[in-house]
Amino acid sequence: MTQRVDPGWPVQSRQHWIDALRGAAVLLVALWHAFEIPHAEMPAGVEWVFNVLSVYRVPMLMFLSGLLLDHSLRKRTGMYVGGKLRAIAWPLVVWSAILLLVGWPADAANPWFWLGDAAHLWYLGVLLACYAIGLLVRWVHPIVIFAAGFIAMELIHTDIAFVNNTLWFGLYFFAGAAASRWLDRWFRVRWFVPGAALIAASAWAVYSATVNGYVPIAHWRPLVLSLLGVAAVVWFAGRMPRVRWLEWVGERSIVFYVAHVPLIFLTVRLIGETFPAPLMFAVVIAVMLSGCYLLARYLSGSVLFVFPPIRARRRPEPYTDEKVRATER
Numbered sequence: 001m002t003q004r005v006d007p008g009w010p011v012q013s014r015q016h017w018i019d020a021l022r023g024a025a026v027l028l029v030a031l032w033h034a035f036e037i038p039h040a041e042m043p044a045g046v047e048w049v050f051n052v053l054s055v056y057r058v059p060m061l062m063f064l065s066g067l068l069l070d071h072s073l074r075k076r077t078g079m080y081v082g083g084k085l086r087a088i089a090w091p092l093v094v095w096s097a098i099l100l101l102v103g104w105p106a107d108a109a110n111p112w113f114w115l116g117d118a119a120h121l122w123y124l125g126v127l128l129a130c131y132a133i134g135l136l137v138r139w140v141h142p143i144v145i146f147a148a149g150f151i152a153m154e155l156i157h158t159d160i161a162f163v164n165n166t167l168w169f170g171l172y173f174f175a176g177a178a179a180s181r182w183l184d185r186w187f188r189v190r191w192f193v194p195g196a197a198l199i200a201a202s203a204w205a206v207y208s209a210t211v212n213g214y215v216p217i218a219h220w221r222p223l224v225l226s227l228l229g230v231a232a233v234v235w236f237a238g239r240m241p242r243v244r245w246l247e248w249v250g251e252r253s254i255v256f257y258v259a260h261v262p263l264i265f266l267t268v269r270l271i272g273e274t275f276p277a278p279l280m281f282a283v284v285i286a287v288m289l290s291g292c293y294l295l296a297r298y299l300s301g302s303v304l305f306v307f308p309p310i311r312a313r314r315r316p317e318p319y320t321d322e323k324v325r326a327t328e329r
Contacts, residue, residue: 016247017237018064023250025060028053030260030292033120034285037261038268039277051209055201055226056233058123059172061253063230065127066176067183069134069142077135084131087254090307092116092124095258102262103269117161120261129166130173142177149174150220168223175227186231187238194235201229252296254305263291 032050035042042050072080096114099106099121106118116122136145153167179186204225249256267287268280275283299305 019247019250022253023246026253026256028057052205055205062169062172063176066173067180069177086307126165142174146174194232197228198232201225252300255296256292263288
């Protein structure tokens with residue numbers, strides 16, 4: 001028998017802070033790539049800042065998706081699966097094809113490419129895998145899946161990026177799913193608890209970015225500290241005044257996420273080495289943000305980003321004797 005899942009916080013009304021956080025996180029990802037792709041070496045100070053923010057960037061996106069898992073599971077299984085295929089699997093395939101069309105260096109014959117490997121779309125592949133595993137939450141508490149995933153992360157060693165990313169970032173997804181049932185209690189704690197968590201996570205991020213470069217993954221310490229930081233940001237975001245432009249970006253985050261890399265790549269190919277590095281970065285960021293805005297403003301509901309809904313044809317009503325008599329009158 002399917003277990004009814006009830007999140008521990010109100011999901012009937014839209015949680016605007018979730019949209020704002022998602023918008024901020026996806027913009028950080030886009031800006032990271034805007035500095036990373038144009039040149040082999042990123043400016044040292046900029047790279048350090050983005051390495052510090054790696055504690056919050058994609059972990060926040062996965063955690064927020066997990067927060068909404070219980071709400072998604074209230075739908076029938078067919079609607080749940082169909083919705084994820086239309087909104088995640090479809091843009092994954094479409095924008096993988098677009099990457100090939102713009103000349104992104106990838107092997108189309110490699111099946112892992114179509115799950116996002118060799119490009120930024122790996123996030124959608126991992127998210128799709130998490131939602132598939134998430135069906136188990138109807139019968140198993142998400143903390144059990146989190147614990148099983150943690151053990152798997154420690155035991156499984158492979159060169160397949162999709163597997164590694166799912167094992168690692170899936171932990172944030174199911175941590176979010178578990179946290180959704182206690183979120184109301186978390187919002188009631190005193191400010192110094194999330195404040196201490198934020199300081200601890202940020203101190204670790206600064207230390208690791210300075211000593212190790214990109215914050216290392218597949219280890220319990222960065223996982224725990226990153227989760228503390230993400231939970232702290234969620235606590236503070238729930239009390240912040242609304243930032244409507246970030247909410248707008250967050251509501252259309254799929255557009256900004258899938259489109260930003262092709263826009264960056266095309267811009268770099270077109271202008272080449274014409275401009276000095278600072279001006280190139282400025283041009284790339286301007287084109288990327290403008291292009292993503294226009295796509296989000298006018299095409300967010302198009303076939304580029306979501307598969308059209310399939311409407312079942314209504315069967316014609318049987319032609320009864322009453323209808324025959326009605327037509328004869």
